[in-house]
Amino acid sequence: MGNYNIATLAGDGIGPEVIKQGIKVLNQVGLNFGHKFRFDFAPVGATAIDQTGSPLPDDTLALCKRSDAIFFGAIGHPRFDNDPTATVRPEQGLLKLRKELGLYANLRPVAGYDELTHLSPLRPERMKGVDILVVRELTGGTYFGDKGRRDGGDTAYDTCVYSRHEIERILVVAFDAAAKRGKKLKLVDKANVMESSRLWREIMREMAPRYPEIEVSYMFVDNAAMQLIINPAQFDVIVTDNLFGDILSDASSVLAGSLGLLPSSSIGAEIGMFEPIHGSWPEGAGQDRANPIATILSAAMMLDHLGLVEEGDAIRQAVNETLASGVGTEDLNPKKQVGTDALGDLIVEAIR
Ligand SMILES: NC(=O)c1ccc[n+]([C@@H]2O[C@H](COP(=O)([O-])OP(=O)(O)OC[C@H]3O[C@@H](n4cnc5c(N)ncnc54)[C@H](O)[C@@H]3O)[C@@H](O)[C@H]2O)c1
Numbered sequence: 001m002g003n004y005n006i007a008t009l010a011g012d013g014i015g016p017e018v019i020k021q022g023i024k025v026l027n028q029v030g031l032n033f034g035h036k037f038r039f040d041f042a043p044v045g046a047t048a049i050d051q052t053g054s055p056l057p058d059d060t061l062a063l064c065k066r067s068d069a070i071f072f073g074a075i076g077h078p079r080f081d082n083d084p085t086a087t088v089r090p091e092q093g094l095l096k097l098r099k100e101l102g103l104y105a106n107l108r109p110v111a112g113y114d115e116l117t118h119l120s121p122l123r124p125e126r127m128k129g130v131d132i133l134v135v136r137e138l139t140g141g142t143y144f145g146d147k148g149r150r151d152g153g154d155t156a157y158d159t160c161v162y163s164r165h166e167i168e169r170i171l172v173v174a175f176d177a178a179a180k181r182g183k184k185l186k187l188v189d190k191a192n193v194m195e196s197s198r199l200w201r202e203i204m205r206e207m208a209p210r211y212p213e214i215e216v217s218y219m220f221v222d223n224a225a226m227q228l229i230i231n232p233a234q235f236d237v238i239v240t241d242n243l244f245g246d247i248l249s250d251a252s253s254v255l256a257g258s259l260g261l262l263p264s265s266s267i268g269a270e271i272g273m274f275e276p277i278h279g280s281w282p283e284g285a286g287q288d289r290a291n292p293i294a295t296i297l298s299a300a301m302m303l304d305h306l307g308l309v310e311e312g313d314a315i316r317q318a319v320n321e322t323l324a325s326g327v328g329t330e331d332l333n334p335k336k337q338v339g340t341d342a343l344g345d346l347i348v349e350a351i352r
């Protein structure tokens with residue numbers, strides 16, 4: 001029995017709709033297991049820019065810092081996506097949150113569902129048994145290196161910078177994850193071209209002898225993008241930098257069935273943040289079409305992180321049962337199609 005304060009940053013687009021389903025599910029878990037979750041809401045992203053001028057207002061950051069966990073929807077709006085000259089952007093709110101809180105490790109599990117193999121009609125066997133963990137570095141690399149324009153504005157640069165300390169700590173997370181799973185760890189990089197990747201490889205080679213039970217391997221990111229699609233079963237834990245991890249995790253969502261299924265946890269500090277890997281899908285907002293499962297499974301990862309593993313398992317089991325019954329949102333091309341809210345209700349029902 002516990003009381004938990006959850007900073008709830010629903011954000012933009014479909015963010016509030018999917019967060020609403022996550023809250024319903026967490027409340028049901030609370031009833032079953034005798035916990036009380038308090039959801040404190042705060043603006044972030046385009047919504048926060050509209051309200052305060054900032055994508056991450058000080059009050060939102062302060063709320064996050066004093067909470068037990070952060071439950072995050074999605075941010076982003078076409079108004080900014082279509083304006084390359086905008087200097088204040090929703091994405092800055094998310095990046096600042098990750099950086100300020102020290103959430104350097106982003107865990108993105110990719111699980112295949114046997115009942116969704118119809119989504120890969122040509123090669124259903126590729127989705128069977130898929131079980132990959134992408135460990136993405138989240139507070140360094142190209143996202144945070146020097147940025148800007150020079151030469152009077154006609155040359156733009158984003159610098160990929162990594163220090164030994166940043167690489168070592170994410171590799172520790174990845175080795176530990178591999179030790180708990182299939183004991184295979186693959187560093188995905190561009191070491192044939194990039195100096196930062198060569199530093200990652202150097203440090204990986206130094207650390208590997210400390211984990212003799214783990215099979216370490218290396219792959220270039222362009223090849224990895226292809227191998228993920230033709231032979232996903234070869235992967236267990238993938239560790240990679242911020243930019244490559246962003247791209248590979250969206251790509252691998254196809255192996256699960258939909259981007260709307262993939263959750264994540266961002267950890268490394270005392271407080272963790274839990275969010276679907278997808279964005280605000282502005283075209284789908286307000287239409288009851290978004291798949292809430294990525295967010296609901298992120299809530300399960302939040303419970304795991306709070307030490308409530310049985311409770312997290314109850315959510316995962318309810319999701320599995322619900323998918324197995326053939327219902328789903330439109331992205332899953334299910335036998336019985338339902339909307340966001342109804343799918344949330346069915347998962348709540350399965351927990352009850
Ligand atoms: N973590 C985040 O908050 C985050 C992540 C990615 C993109 N974004 C932002 O979101 C905005 C839109 O970006 P985008 O269109 O490239 O990516 P997106 O993830 O929002 O949507 C891409 C496509 O994925 C599908 N999709 C996404 N979420 C879904 C869901 N829950 N259920 C069913 N289908 C879903 C839709 O077909 C959609 O067209 C941009 O402003 C971008 O910066 C935010």
Ligand SMILES: CC(C)[C@H](C(=O)O)[C@@H](O)C(=O)O
Nearest residue numbers: 075076091094095246277279
């Ligand atoms: C919105 C954007 C900053 C973000 C990222 O690139 O990290 C998103 O794509 C994600 O994957 O969470």
Ligand SMILES: [Mg+2]
Nearest residue numbers: 246247250277
């Ligand atoms: Mg992304």
